[in-house]
Structures are given as C-alpha cells and as structure tokens.
Amino acid sequence: xxxxxxxxxxxxxxxxxxxxxxxxxxxxxxxxxxxxxxxxxxxxxxxxxxxxxxxxxxxxxxxxxxxxxxxxxxxxxxxxxxxxxxxxxxxxxxxxxxxxxxxxxxxxxxxxxxxxxx
Numbered sequence: 001x002x003x004x005x006x007x008x009x010x011x012x013x014x015x016x017x018x019x020x021x022x023x024x025x026x027x028x029x030x031x032x033x034x035x036x037x038x039x040x041x042x043x044x045x046x047x048x049x050x051x052x053x054x055x056x057x058x059x060x061x062x063x064x065x066x067x068x069x070x071x072x073x074x075x076x077x078x079x080x081x082x083x084x085x086x087x088x089x090x091x092x093x094x095x096x097x098x099x100x101x102x103x104x105x106x107x108x109x110x111x112x113x114x115x116x117x118x
Contacts, residue, residue, distance in 0.1 A: 022080040027073040037104035
C-alpha cells in the first residue's frame with residue numbers, strides 16, 4: 001500500500017482549472033500471483049482503534065474489490081479535513097495514523113507510511 005496526498009484538478013468550460021478538495025489517497029497493488037479481495041479499509045489509530053471509511057468518494061475504487069496480480073491499483077480516499085478533525089479533537093498526531101486495507105481472509109495490510117499531513 002502506498003499513501004499520498006491527492007488534490008483533484010477540474011477542467012472548467014473556459015479552459016481554466018479549479019483545484020478540488022484535499023484527500024489522502026491509499027493505493028493497493030497486488031504483487032502476488034493470486035487475486036486478492038479487499039473488503040474494507042481505514043486508518044489505524046493508537047489504542048487498537050480504527051477509523052473505517054464506509055462511504056467512499058464516487059471516483060474511488062468501490063468495495064468489496066478483487067485485485068488481480070498486475071492489475072491497475074485500487075484507490076481509496078479520505079478527505080484530509082476528516083483526519084485534521086481527528087488530530088485536533090482527539091489530539092492524535094498524524095504520525096500515529098496508519099492507513100490499512102483488510103482482505104477477505106482477515107489479513108490486514110498496512111500502508112508504506114503514516115498519514116502525510118502536517
């Protein structure tokens with residue numbers, strides 16, 4: 001899993017562009033030799049707590065999703081403002097927020113790094 005910042009750019013009718021909302025993007029790639037089924041994803045928090053993303057953006061990969069070896073990445077998104085609210089209200093540093101996906105067999109795969117916000 002790779003985690004990064006993502007800000008969509010929208011083309012406007014007059015030829016200009018407009019920036020969309022700030023998201024944290026999590027991309028899953030299957031480097032194995034068998035298909036895997038991703039059933040959920042979220043952000044792991046300290047104290048064995050998890051923040052589940054139950055309603056994804058319409059341009060994100062819908063769940064459940066079967067990811068074949070070598071297929072394009074599955075992409076999951078959460079609004080950066082939601083993570084900023086958790087940081088502010090619960091005083092959880094971004095360095096302690098780690099994205100993950102859960103597979104159909106119960107395996108949890110963590111992202112390559114924590115949430116990239118500051």
